[in-house]
Amino acid sequence: METIKDALDFRDFSKAERIGLILFTIFLLAFPWIGTGSFVKAVMIQFLLFSLFGMGWNTIGGYGGQVELGKAQYVGIGAYTVSLMMVWWKIPFWVSMPIGVLIAIGYSFIIGYPLFRLKGHYFAIATICTSLVLQDIFINWKLVGAAKGIELPIHEHPDFLYMQFKSDTYYYYFIMVFFYVALFYMNRFRKSKLGYQLRMIKDDEEAAESLGIDARWCKIKAYTIASAFVAVGGGFMAVYNLYIDPYSVMDLDLSIKIALMAMLGGAASLWGPIIGAAFLVPLDRFLGSWLGGYKGLIGVDFMIYAMLIMAVSAYQPRGIWGIIEQFRRKGK
């Protein structure tokens, strides 16, 4: 009960933020009806999806301050679980997606245990490596489609259980529901014991330990929560795209984008990952279709992101949200 109350309690936010949240919610609800094309709707779905990823990343990467660059492996676990269970055993999305989340939790716990013996850059590199290894395994694993990936069987009629719809609008509303669940969860998380403990670990890990905090265990918990979030998004990607392969759901690109968006928007803040996704998802789409024509320009998009994040973080390490807060503090 108290948990739910906390999740829905935005009283500690400024009036502007609360009004912003209401307007934003009205906008999201109305969006499919304002007559935009399918391209814009697809961008919106991506935006909500990456906000979800970013909010998950924010637990360990933002509040916990651990440079985590391996979230793609959990997108993959979520996506593959849903796809394979559907192809092999016709198991509906609403069963396979939670199973994917459980697998992600178990897997993240197992690799989190040794991973969090490492600190700083070593940790960051190790997260990249574990993700690359898993991707490599899937690229070579015949049983799960290897590099060719998996196509999901297309149902003739719309099917809620299997999350198959003719219109993107349905997918839009479903990802929106996930988005809000994530948002409310994070609203509670930031006020929870674990949230406070992680922020202390980020500030000063030795001091945190001296205050009775088992830093490694806290990090593992946060990492596991982050992985669960991301696996939900992965499962959604499978039913939304109806096709997955190790490149689309487990690539390093994806891991970096998730972390980058949250950092650009403002790590360790509730709105940060959402703001970051609002900037980078459209930019990503735009650059993708613009640069797509030029074969030699692969990677230019990442150069642009890198410059963006350097520009923002040179000014304010806490990203766009940090800049907003800085002005608010000055204004007072």
Added chain:
Amino acid sequence: MIYLEVINIVKEFGGLVANNNVSFQIEQGEIIGLIGPNGAGKTTLFNCIVGFHKPDSGKVTFKGKDITGFKPFETNREGIGRTFQIMKVTTGMTVLENVMVGAFCRTDKRNIARAEASEILSFLGLEGVKEYHINELPIAIQRKAGLARALATKPELLMLDEVASGLNHKETEEVVELLRRLNTEKKITLFLIEHIMEMVMSVSQRLIVLDGGEKIAEGLPGEIVKNENVIKAYLGEKYAKSH
């Protein structure tokens, strides 16, 4: 049962012996000072007790329990709190939040943690600064905030690494007063490293002296100032004469 017992602690850093066979005991309710010149191994000894370092050999027991090699968070849960000589100046959390983190060790509820943190902050006279970030505060207040944070974990033995360094005379007196109150009102056993002689002499009931990693003396403040080894190693002729 001996309250805190340190037996033959040895700690080397690549050939440098920072603690060499250090042994002593502390009784419940005491205020003990740990002194010694710079680099004597005082902080290292603290770290060996609370678990930031694993001693190369030797043993630490607390209330009869062997806590050698415990992690810092484990020794904290046993009831040992500590403050740091150098407090990282952090920007991420307010003073209140810092103290709440300490209080969260004993509760899962935010309201309880907040209430306890507020109580400690008012005990230390810090209500006025609770919404500030630590980096926005003068050093004396920062140190108090560090103390508040440690106190919030409800330690029964509190180890203070130079709480009074960098403070002026008046601030130092306030800290002394505060420590006495902690000892008498809250029944906390205090073990403190201190460089300011007047302070450590007046507040401690007993002193332990380290030099070059070894314990060279132990006794009442009055005895320590007369101890020849100590005079030679540390206090200097001047201090000995003037007392």
